[in-house]
Amino acid sequence: MPTVIDEYAALPGRIADAAQHVEDARTALVNELERRDDLIAQAIDQAGMKYAAVAKAAGLTAPQIVRIMSRSSADDD
Numbered sequence: 001m002p003t004v005i006d007e008y009a010a011l012p013g014r015i016a017d018a019a020q021h022v023e024d025a026r027t028a029l030v031n032e033l034e035r036r037d038d039l040i041a042q043a044i045d046q047a048g049m050k051y052a053a054v055a056k057a058a059g060l061t062a063p064q065i066v067r068i069m070s071r072s073s074a075d076d077d
Helices: 004-045 051-058 062-076
Strands: none
Touching: 004 051, 004 062, 051 062
């Protein structure tokens, strides 16, 4: 059975593991947000969907879609 001292000695490694998990999750989140934003731009620009329909499908508000589209068009420049 581990002692309190053993538990304390293991903390730096456990913290490092947790930090790596957070960084991995952060990277995955950024990738998924980019994917979602690309799909939103495709839905509006290529499929002709209305902002309100896209917002509803994405679980966002129309102003959030406008911001995403403004970033998308700025990326195209």
